[in-house]
Amino acid sequence: MGASLTVQGLCICAGTSTLVDNLSFSVQPGEVLALIGESGSGKTTTALALMGHARDGCRISGGSVRIGDTDVLALDARAQRALRGRTVAYIAQSAAASFNPSRTIMDQVVEPTVIHGLCKRAEAEAKAVQLFRELALPDPQGIGARYPHQVSGGQLQRLMAAMALIGDPDLVILDEPTTALDVTTQIEVLRAFRRVVRERRATAVYVSHDLAVVAQMADHILVLRNGGMRELNATAQILAAPADDYTKSLLAAARPVVRTSAKAANDDPELLLEVRQLSAGYGPVDAQGRPAKPILENIDLKLYRGQAIGVIGESGSGKTTLARAVAGLLKPSHGCVLFHGRELKPTLQQRERDELRRIQIVFQMADTALNPSQTIERILARPLQFYKGLRGEPLRKRIRELLDLVKLPQTVAGRLPGGLSGGQKQRVNLARALAADPDLILCDEVTSALDTVVGAAVLDLMAELRRELGVSYLFISHDLHTVRAVCDEIVVMQHGKKLAQVARADYDRGPHHPYYELLARSVPELRCGWLDEMDRAATATATIATP
Amino acid sequence: METSTSSAVANAAVPAVPVLQERRGRLLPWLGGFGVSGLLGLAVLVFWLLAALLGPWLLSHGTAAMGTSNVFEPISAAHWLGTDYLGRDMLALIIEGARYTIGVALLATLLASGTGTTLALLAAASGRWTDAVLSRGLDTLTAIPSKMFALIMVAGFGSSVAMLVVTAAIIYVPGAYRMARSLAVNINALDYVTVARTRGEGTLYIMLREILPNILGPMLADLGLRFVYVVLLLASLSFLGLGIQPPAADWGSLVRENIGALAMGGASVIVPALAIASLTIAVNLVIDNLPGRAARERGKL
Amino acid sequence: MNRVILKLLGQRIALALLSLLAVSVVVFSITAVLPGDAAQEQLGQDATPEAVAALRAQMGLNVPAPERYAKWLFGMLKGDPGLSATTQMPVADLVASRLPNSLLLAAVTALFSVPIALTLGIASAVWRGSWFDRIASTSAVAVVSVPEFLVATLAVLVFAVKLRWLPALSFVNDIESLGQLLRAFAMPVLVLCCVIVAQMMRMTRAAVIDQLEAPYIEMVRLKGASPMRMVLAHALPNAVGPIANAVALSLSYLLGGVIIVETIFNYPGIAKLMVDGVSQRDMPLVQTCAMIFCCAYLILVTTADIFGILANPRLRHR
Amino acid sequence: SAHAQTPRRGGRIRVAGATAAATDTLDPAKQSNQTDYSRCNMVYNGLTSLDGSLTPQPALAESFTTKDAKTWVFTLRKGVTFHDGKSLSPADVVFSVMRHKDPATASKAKVLADQIESAKATGANEVTFVLTAPNADLPVILGTSHFQIVKEGTTDFNAGIGTGPYKLKEFKPGIRSLVVRNDAYWKPGKPYLDEIEFVGIGDESARVNALLSGGMDLVGSVNPRSVDRVKGSPGFGIFVTQSGQYSDLVMRKDVGPGANPDFVLGMKHLFDREQMKKTIALDYAVIGNDQPIDPTNRFHFAGLPQRAFDLDKAKFHLQKSGITGKVPMVASPAALYSVEMSLLLQQTAQRAGLELDIKRMPADGYWSNHWLNSHVGFGNVNPRPSADVLLTQFFQSGAAWNESRWKSEKFDQLLLASRAETDLAKRKQMYADMQTMIHQDAGIGIPLFLASIDGHTSKLKGLSPIPLGGLMGYNFAENVWLEA
Numbered sequence A: 001m002g003a004s005l006t007v008q009g010l011c012i013c014a015g016t017s018t019l020v021d022n023l024s025f026s027v028q029p030g031e032v033l034a035l036i037g038e039s040g041s042g043k044t045t046t047a048l049a050l051m052g053h054a055r056d057g058c059r060i061s062g063g064s065v066r067i068g069d070t071d072v073l074a075l076d077a078r079a080q081r082a083l084r085g086r087t088v089a090y091i092a093q094s095a096a097a098s099f100n101p102s103r104t105i106m107d108q109v110v111e112p113t114v115i116h117g118l119c120k121r122a123e124a125e126a127k128a129v130q131l132f133r134e135l136a137l138p139d140p141q142g143i144g145a146r147y148p149h150q151v152s153g154g155q156l157q158r159l160m161a162a163m164a165l166i167g168d169p170d171l172v173i174l175d176e177p178t179t180a181l182d183v184t185t186q187i188e189v190l191r192a193f194r195r196v197v198r199e200r201r202a203t204a205v206y207v208s209h210d211l212a213v214v215a216q217m218a219d220h221i222l223v224l225r226n227g228g229m230r231e232l233n234a235t236a237q238i239l240a241a242p243a244d245d246y247t248k249s250l251l252a253a254a255r256p257v258v259r260t261s262a263k264a265a266n267d268d269p270e271l272l273l274e275v276r277q278l279s280a281g282y283g284p285v286d287a288q289g290r291p292a293k294p295i296l297e298n299i300d301l302k303l304y305r306g307q308a309i310g311v312i313g314e315s316g317s318g319k320t321t322l323a324r325a326v327a328g329l330l331k332p333s334h335g336c337v338l339f340h341g342r343e344l345k346p347t348l349q350q351r352e353r354d355e356l357r358r359i360q361i362v363f364q365m366a367d368t369a370l371n372p373s374q375t376i377e378r379i380l381a382r383p384l385q386f387y388k389g390l391r392g393e394p395l396r397k398r399i400r401e402l403l404d405l406v407k408l409p410q411t412v413a414g415r416l417p418g419g420l421s422g423g424q425k426q427r428v429n430l431a432r433a434l435a436a437d438p439d440l441i442l443c444d445e446v447t448s449a450l451d452t453v454v455g456a457a458v459l460d461l462m463a464e465l466r467r468e469l470g471v472s473y474l475f476i477s478h479d480l481h482t483v484r485a486v487c488d489e490i491v492v493m494q495h496g497k498k499l500a501q502v503a504r505a506d507y508d509r510g511p512h513h514p515y516y517e518l519l520a521r522s523v524p525e526l527r528c529g530w531l532d533e534m535d536r537a538a539t540a541t542a543t544i545a546t547p
Numbered sequence B: 001m002e003t004s005t006s007s008a009v010a011n012a013a014v015p016a017v018p019v020l021q022e023r024r025g026r027l028l029p030w031l032g033g034f035g036v037s038g039l040l041g042l043a044v045l046v047f048w049l050l051a052a053l054l055g056p057w058l059l060s061h062g063t064a065a066m067g068t069s070n071v072f073e074p075i076s077a078a079h080w081l082g083t084d085y086l087g088r089d090m091l092a093l094i095i096e097g098a099r100y101t102i103g104v105a106l107l108a109t110l111l112a113s114g115t116g117t118t119l120a121l122l123a124a125a126s127g128r129w130t131d132a133v134l135s136r137g138l139d140t141l142t143a144i145p146s147k148m149f150a151l152i153m154v155a156g157f158g159s160s161v162a163m164l165v166v167t168a169a170i171i172y173v174p175g176a177y178r179m180a181r182s183l184a185v186n187i188n189a190l191d192y193v194t195v196a197r198t199r200g201e202g203t204l205y206i207m208l209r210e211i212l213p214n215i216l217g218p219m220l221a222d223l224g225l226r227f228v229y230v231v232l233l234l235a236s237l238s239f240l241g242l243g244i245q246p247p248a249a250d251w252g253s254l255v256r257e258n259i260g261a262l263a264m265g266g267a268s269v270i271v272p273a274l275a276i277a278s279l280t281i282a283v284n285l286v287i288d289n290l291p292g293r294a295a296r297e298r299g300k301l
Numbered sequence C: 001m002n003r004v005i006l007k008l009l010g011q012r013i014a015l016a017l018l019s020l021l022a023v024s025v026v027v028f029s030i031t032a033v034l035p036g037d038a039a040q041e042q043l044g045q046d047a048t049p050e051a052v053a054a055l056r057a058q059m060g061l062n063v064p065a066p067e068r069y070a071k072w073l074f075g076m077l078k079g080d081p082g083l084s085a086t087t088q089m090p091v092a093d094l095v096a097s098r099l100p101n102s103l104l105l106a107a108v109t110a111l112f113s114v115p116i117a118l119t120l121g122i123a124s125a126v127w128r129g130s131w132f133d134r135i136a137s138t139s140a141v142a143v144v145s146v147p148e149f150l151v152a153t154l155a156v157l158v159f160a161v162k163l164r165w166l167p168a169l170s171f172v173n174d175i176e177s178l179g180q181l182l183r184a185f186a187m188p189v190l191v192l193c194c195v196i197v198a199q200m201m202r203m204t205r206a207a208v209i210d211q212l213e214a215p216y217i218e219m220v221r222l223k224g225a226s227p228m229r230m231v232l233a234h235a236l237p238n239a240v241g242p243i244a245n246a247v248a249l250s251l252s253y254l255l256g257g258v259i260i261v262e263t264i265f266n267y268p269g270i271a272k273l274m275v276d277g278v279s280q281r282d283m284p285l286v287q288t289c290a291m292i293f294c295c296a297y298l299i300l301v302t303t304a305d306i307f308g309i310l311a312n313p314r315l316r317h318r
Numbered sequence D: 001s002a003h004a005q006t007p008r009r010g011g012r013i014r015v016a017g018a019t020a021a022a023t024d025t026l027d028p029a030k031q032s033n034q035t036d037y038s039r040c041n042m043v044y045n046g047l048t049s050l051d052g053s054l055t056p057q058p059a060l061a062e063s064f065t066t067k068d069a070k071t072w073v074f075t076l077r078k079g080v081t082f083h084d085g086k087s088l089s090p091a092d093v094v095f096s097v098m099r100h101k102d103p104a105t106a107s108k109a110k111v112l113a114d115q116i117e118s119a120k121a122t123g124a125n126e127v128t129f130v131l132t133a134p135n136a137d138l139p140v141i142l143g144t145s146h147f148q149i150v151k152e153g154t155t156d157f158n159a160g161i162g163t164g165p166y167k168l169k170e171f172k173p174g175i176r177s178l179v180v181r182n183d184a185y186w187k188p189g190k191p192y193l194d195e196i197e198f199v200g201i202g203d204e205s206a207r208v209n210a211l212l213s214g215g216m217d218l219v220g221s222v223n224p225r226s227v228d229r230v231k232g233s234p235g236f237g238i239f240v241t242q243s244g245q246y247s248d249l250v251m252r253k254d255v256g257p258g259a260n261p262d263f264v265l266g267m268k269h270l271f272d273r274e275q276m277k278k279t280i281a282l283d284y285a286v287i288g289n290d291q292p293i294d295p296t297n298r299f300h301f302a303g304l305p306q307r308a309f310d311l312d313k314a315k316f317h318l319q320k321s322g323i324t325g326k327v328p329m330v331a332s333p334a335a336l337y338s339v340e341m342s343l344l345l346q347q348t349a350q351r352a353g354l355e356l357d358i359k360r361m362p363a364d365g366y367w368s369n370h371w372l373n374s375h376v377g378f379g380n381v382n383p384r385p386s387a388d389v390l391l392t393q394f395f396q397s398g399a400a401w402n403e404s405r406w407k408s409e410k411f412d413q414l415l416l417a418s419r420a421e422t423d424l425a426k427r428k429q430m431y432a433d434m435q436t437m438i439h440q441d442a443g444i445g446i447p448l449f450l451a452s453i454d455g456h457t458s459k460l461k462g463l464s465p466i467p468l469g470g471l472m473g474y475n476f477a478e479n480v481w482l483e484a
């Protein structure tokens, strides 16, 4: 049974700056509170503080956190350890990173019971298997013996939930548990979480930047911005009648506006990129030229100047691989890529500098794509110097323009990537691609870490560039919403094959490939009760199908 | 209107991150970054550097004349640090040795780490064949005993300080290479290096601008320990007749020559040993506390 | 054993053979280039041209160098390293009388130094930035920076000459009981530990710290685990790869690099044999010793890699 | 004082020599250092042995006679047996001596053996040697280690079968040798000890520490700097042997600055011998006079005026020589104290306006690469059994080791004549003349004759110097005993 949570005047600092400022709220037992806000607003920081934990470099400087009758912040280290994993459990933002890669899943799932001496190992394992079942994990008996890299991201999220729930905690904290997942997996995980939270009647704090998801899960929503509270209210109330301006803008941006390309309507568009019968894969190549691990198979694609093509598909379907093959990072085993009607050489080394300039790629992982020891200014300056030979004042001017374009403050120029939030890093990545004045940008999940407001701004920027400069995009995403909003055509991929290609005109006209339909159905809608409807529909289909 | 809101949002998005200042070009704040132990190390290091640079000029004795005093004399007013096994003034020898120890060891260490790192970067950045050839080649070098190597250097090129530096450097290249390679290979697999590649950057740029800055921290730490080893190697090489020619001697050789005084607790063996220890500890303290290094490591988090 | 490891082993063995060949060629060329040959070195001051010529003939040095190398190589392929040029004794016998000693010393040293280094390294990683960490790190540097021969001589002066607790020399011939073994080995092991502990400790510390910064450690902490559990059960298994490599590198020093310890404690090990071989320009002996060091090095490094693979399920289950 | 006591039988000692290498040998022809000599002396005997004044005494030969110094008759001792029980026969002697002449033996004594034209068994216990030219010193030569007697036909010497005072129990080259008392030894009452363990310890301070920690009873080659420590430790003593060993400055007369006689003279005046004796050898040496016959030798010419340290003369000669610039001077740890001597020389030379550039070379390869090749450099000469051997090997015009390439016909004639001269007074005069010639003309500067220093426990008795080298001229084994 859940415990009540009361937070009063919580302040968290890092050095001289305040990350969370005087935050107060409370949650009734058995209720779910959502913490929403843009990336970097202090959601994770707050969530961690609820367990009395502050990351390296941060410090809880004031306030109190009470779980039931316990004042968490007043406890000594030992008592806090006794609390964690037992009274409060945490489901981390990235499950993949939060599992120890070298120990089996079962070891890690039952660890809270071992640490707190709750029950015998055998009992704990039985309980874990039971939880696996409840969370709809495949092979509940055997999955515990696997290692983290042997299960998918969505499964890891659920396993993490099992790990959190095994100690029967009074308070569960879920930190963006579905951002890394594609929609079809996301919906399953959401279902599992909700069922478990409801059945166990645990108190929960759900952290997210996705309003639509939150709408399905929470009883109350707390809107955070810059570490301060903007609004706290019942979910239905906030969705229907937000009081705060910021909440309003969040809601407004949550419904993507359609951004068409001016040139798409042209009668005679120039063919920019053509992918013909492309196959590619990883690993050593055998005698027939087939790689040991083939991924892409016979992909055909045409992209006209000024057009944006969306590529969607589940995780691991080969979206990134496609982009890599086009960019010349991966040598195709078969087929070819034509650019401006000329065949592109298969590898980077063989391509000319100007060809390289014209095709830019924005990587999926924003953090790893920025050199941690170069300032943002240097990162942006390099392509300008390299391709255009800019220096001095024109260079600085152009950097300022680029930062403006991606809506970043000038002050970030002097910082290292380590000092930026995930969303900011993603925009720096985009700015770097823009610096080259490319004809084509391969965008790999450029908005996935962004909240709706900033995400919308980035999408606007891309649309503007497309209109004015005729830049084309290959827009990779797992978010059908976004893709539909910005793309002229959508390519659906599964298992490395192109399943379908849908033009904008046909978005709302069916029938489509069943997989496309499934994706479309799985995107959460911004209203309460959507998930319940989906559940009901699923049960209905199941009952119909069974007899 | 829409644009201005988002810009404001973005502006405010990261108020909390401490702004990393550009180097301000002023010495004092930079020194402040060292912390107490770093400053202590820096002080010792500066002391020895000054001793090396100005010592011989300050010293009234000039070169330590032998034969004027008894051997292994204890510390006295005439000989502040006693005398060595030939009755030479230890203070003068230590100060003169500072030039060789600091100069040669530092140079050799830098050369070894520099070469090792460069080769490692080359191996990491240019891929399979270069990597395999370099790695196996340097493995082979490790299997050749250093004494043999030193002997052939003396035989082939005569003995001079330059030769000494080169020999010591070559002996320590494989170690530095191994260390740097394992780091560089990891960095090379990261996306930002790929980004540079897709931009069409050359191998040199990737080595120096993309990979190097990110392995610098661990390589500096490695350099500290390597410096210790080079100082000790000098002593054993001088025994082989390589390098620094008498009457000059580096500290390691001073310890070796005067080891006979150890039983009587003679200053002539303890002082150079202490000198080595203080120098190497100082170097390591300075490296460990380099300003910005801790911050950079946190930034990685 | 699984496929990954077998494949790695196969590759390594092939590469090792190549490396050995390369080493033997290089070592041979070096011995050939070094001024003076075995005959001259043995005669030393007594080297008159005719004496040298006679001795050369006796040592078989009048055969052209490449031919000698080929002969040695063929012998080696059949497992016979040939006769020592200077003593005309079978190299195999010379090596066999010393290699076990070297291995014993290395093993005993490893037995003490590795646990000490790992414990210190892990402890200073756990309490990183604390006084313990600083003192441990600084004294590690201090200890390595004292020349080996000074530590050894000091130890002898204190424990053998002053206190008379331990023998000044390590006579392996007289060892009959474990107690005697420990007494004889105490000082050499102490000195060698001083030399190799620091590096292992530093690398262990770095590797563990690297893991302690990983997000999964934060998760473990949030499960309520104690710092001890965090390090031992979670960080350590992931740091095994780099630690094993550091240990392997340090241990590889224990065979070829212990010349000073062997000299001061008069310990009949293989390092001294090799150095004598170099001084005497005894090609077959030097070659064979170089092969042994090279093998030991390769075995250690490969073992470290295998440890790394075993500890990493991602590699283990490929 | 040791002589006053009666030797005691029994006991075991541990002895450390100064070198240990896999090249350790038991082949008399191949002995090359202190440990080899000492080890061979434990298991082998020569026909003669050299006493404290290097006078040959009968050993395996009961007596030896000659009329013309060209034909020598040696009568062998009766009843001597080898360790394996075989008795000593003239054939063994002939084999042991003549094998040195065979190039295949690669003997270090080949040059000395080459003067023996033939050796024949001329009776049941008699061997007759015929020399190529008269040599009054043959019994001395046959008393040196290389001419020790082995069994006829021996090819593998590792068994160490000789007639010596101890039998070999274990021989591990470079590690240790173990010998036990030969109960059938021909010298009555000898040897005294039951067992000797003999090892080599290369490092001097390790050697001394091994002694002081009680691990060793006798150690060779103690550095003068350690003497005070040994003396200061109760229960230990040192044993000094002044001998003819010297390290010399070699200035080649055929090339380089040494070709100028003024340079050579100048350099000889630059030696501050007193200083060297005091700081380098810590007084464990006697001052040399640029000639190789040391005061322990009966032919030493004391009347030769001592050349003194004289800066003015040195300056005068050096200026006259016109040699300027840096003069390279090669030294090495291989030649005892040569680095230290060159350091002192460098200092005094500076005062005389000459820059000496010391090139310290590795001990490895020094003798084959630098010695005899460098224009100005150092050599080292171990004690020789006789003045004749020394002069023949190092100063005769055609000698292979004529270090300075000094050539003098008059000297060569004198040397030949002195060898055949049996009248001691006449011979002495000849040696004096030769010493004077070397002192004045040869390119050799000999500042000091060095002493060998050994350390031992006070319990070890019976040590008395034999100026062939330390450890009783390497022959301590049969002479020492342990006090109860």
Ligand SMILES: Nc1ncnc2c1ncn2[C@@H]1O[C@H](COP(=O)(O)OP(=O)(O)OP(=O)(O)O)[C@@H](O)[C@H]1O
Binding pocket: A014, A019, A037, A038, A039, A040, A041, A042, A043, A044, A045, A046, A055, A056, A057, A058, A093, A209, A419, A420, A421, A422, A423, B013, B014, B015, B016, B017, B018
């Ligand atoms: N260790 C740290 N030291 C200093 N500042 C930090 C540290 N960790 C995070 N921050 C800063 O604190 C702020 C809040 O971070 P937090 O992780 O709580 O954001 P979030 O709301 O969870 O964002 P996201 O949606 O991207 O996960 C950010 O501006 C971030 O840059």
Ligand SMILES: Nc1ncnc2c1ncn2[C@@H]1O[C@H](COP(=O)(O)OP(=O)(O)OP(=O)(O)O)[C@@H](O)[C@H]1O
Binding pocket: A282, A283, A293, A295, A313, A314, A315, A316, A317, A318, A319, A320, A321, A322, A364, A478
């Ligand atoms: N370097 C590589 N070596 C081997 N296999 C790889 C490599 N990179 C990716 N893969 C595999 O190729 C497949 C396709 O990967 P890709 O990155 O293209 O997926 P994606 O569609 O971009 O997925 P996501 O939505 O998770 O980013 C996956 O099964 C992945 O495991």
Ligand SMILES: [Mg+2]
Binding pocket: A043, A044, A045, A093, A175, A176
């Ligand atoms: Mg977060």
Ligand SMILES: [Mg+2]
Binding pocket: A319, A320, A321, A364, A444
């Ligand atoms: Mg992807």
Ligand code: NI
Binding pocket: A212, A479, A481, A482
């Ligand atoms: Ni959405």
